[in-house]
Amino acid sequence: MKTLCGWVNRKIFLYNVTFGLYMLDWWERLLFNFLVLLLIWFLGYNSWRYTANFLRGSFAMINDLLISRQQWRLVNGEGVCGGAFR
Structure with a gap:
């Protein structure tokens, strides 16, 4: 426990010295620490929203491609009983 507290104190000291x-x-x-935390929160929140929106669009595009392939197969008779109704 003592080594953990020493390690945390050293990291806090290095943070204070690095940023002056x-x-x-x-x-x-x-105030500085609050602004840093606010910046980290904004970056994390917007990254999460962008990633979710990107994945939603990617899955929708893949779904549209799969549906269009299925429709093409049905129109050409390949989707029913392995193409037996040609």
Whole structure:
């Protein structure tokens, strides 16, 4: 448990030093961290919506292709009993 707390404290320290947050007041750090979390939330939310919309469109396109192939087979008599009604 002590090593875990030390590891977390080290990561927080590295984050503060990397972004220069160690020289800010507590409220400035709070504001910066809030903006970072807001940016991460926006990126995640919009990525989720884009991915869902992309997959929905892809599945609809594949479904349309499969339906059109089935309709072509039915029109040409290949879909009924293996083409026995030609």
